[in-house]
Amino acid sequence: MPVKLPFVLARRFVAAESLEGTLPVLRQLCAEGLYVTVDRLGEYVHDRQQALATRDAYLGLIDVLANERDAGRLRDANVSLKLSSLGQKIDEAFCLDNLHQLLEAARPRDVFIRLDMEGSDLTESTLRIFEQVYPDYPDHVGPVLQAYLKRTARDIARMCELKARVRLCKGAYKEPPEIAYQDMPTIRARFIEYMQRLLLEGRYPGIATHDDVLIEATKRFAAEHQIGSDRFEFQMLYGIRPETQRELVRQGYRMRVYVPYGTEWLPYFYRRLRERKENVWFVVKNLFRR
Numbered sequence: 001m002p003v004k005l006p007f008v009l010a011r012r013f014v015a016a017e018s019l020e021g022t023l024p025v026l027r028q029l030c031a032e033g034l035y036v037t038v039d040r041l042g043e044y045v046h047d048r049q050q051a052l053a054t055r056d057a058y059l060g061l062i063d064v065l066a067n068e069r070d071a072g073r074l075r076d077a078n079v080s081l082k083l084s085s086l087g088q089k090i091d092e093a094f095c096l097d098n099l100h101q102l103l104e105a106a107r108p109r110d111v112f113i114r115l116d117m118e119g120s121d122l123t124e125s126t127l128r129i130f131e132q133v134y135p136d137y138p139d140h141v142g143p144v145l146q147a148y149l150k151r152t153a154r155d156i157a158r159m160c161e162l163k164a165r166v167r168l169c170k171g172a173y174k175e176p177p178e179i180a181y182q183d184m185p186t187i188r189a190r191f192i193e194y195m196q197r198l199l200l201e202g203r204y205p206g207i208a209t210h211d212d213v214l215i216e217a218t219k220r221f222a223a224e225h226q227i228g229s230d231r232f233e234f235q236m237l238y239g240i241r242p243e244t245q246r247e248l249v250r251q252g253y254r255m256r257v258y259v260p261y262g263t264e265w266l267p268y269f270y271r272r273l274r275e276r277k278e279n280v281w282f283v284v285k286n287l288f289r290r
């Protein structure tokens with residue numbers, strides 16, 4: 001039987017194991033001027049019933065977030081979703097149908113669904129599914145593109161052509177050198193190039209990074225090209241650089257915090273630890289926090 005690690009380990013990066021426990025976190029972030037996108041943790045689902053349960057949980061989440069926004073407790077309603085949790089690995093048509101049902105619920109409530117980007121085994125399929133739903137829901141769905149993938153130059157051009165709302169990030173999965181840049185200077189250079197193109201030719205991009213080099217490059221480029229702070233947003237993960245998140249809000253930028261919740265937190269937690277050795281230290285300190 002697999003060992004269940006205690007949630008206390010993950011609480012720096014994961015709001016709570018339940019949606020109920022997550023709501024006070026969301027309200028507090030919004031009260032401090034931050035926007036949120038809420039992710040119900042789960043990925044690589046291989047069982048249809050489990051994928052349907054995920055779909056139903058997201059239907060509930062969409063409803064709750066729209067109600068919270070309408071009651072003035074959130075600035076807007078955004079969710080982040082991994083298609084592999086909706087059955088993408090089982091059958092693409094089944095996953096598409098599940099996503100379609102979510103978008104049918106999201107559109108009338110004006111909830112935006114961000115399709116997180118996962119490992120490279122799913123990139124092509126995720127963008128294919130996105131392009132299938134996008135014409136019917138252009139204001140309510142958007143993909144994520146990863147600067148480390150060599151194919152991304154092409155995908156950025158395509159998303160600019162479609163005027164799709166893109167989140168740009170470096171990329172969090174271990175990918176081979178044939179398809180992904182491995183060194184930080186190249187990944188940063190690609191990120192900056194894509195950020196500039198999205199700001200000039202895209203629609204309301206999300207610039208998702210904790211990296212000061214990239215944040216400063218974005219601010220500078222926006223200022224030089226008179227791109228107002230209402231035409232893009234910065235995005236960071238819950239629990240990472242919280243002071244910087246608030247500082248950017250004070251400077252007049254939009255900042256959206258990615259808030260994950262749920263019991264399936266282990267893969268997400270490992271990715272955060274792998275990214276930065278300091279995160280391991282934060283977790284250890286957290287264990288002794290009251």
Ligand code: FAD
Pocket residue numbers: 115116117118144146169170171172173208209210211212235236237240241257258275276
């Ligand atoms: P890093 O590469 O971790 O750090 C670079 C530099 O930033 C550091 O050298 C340091 O100068 C500074 N820095 C970073 N953290 C700190 C800190 N705690 N304190 C002080 N300085 C710090 N990846 C995907 O593959 N798919 C997705 O769908 C996806 N969605 C994301 C959504 C959001 C909102 C965010 C923020 C990230 C997402 N990611 C996703 C993860 C992303 O791809 C990166 O793995 C992750 O953000 C780490 O890269 P980074 O640019 O933030 O900075």
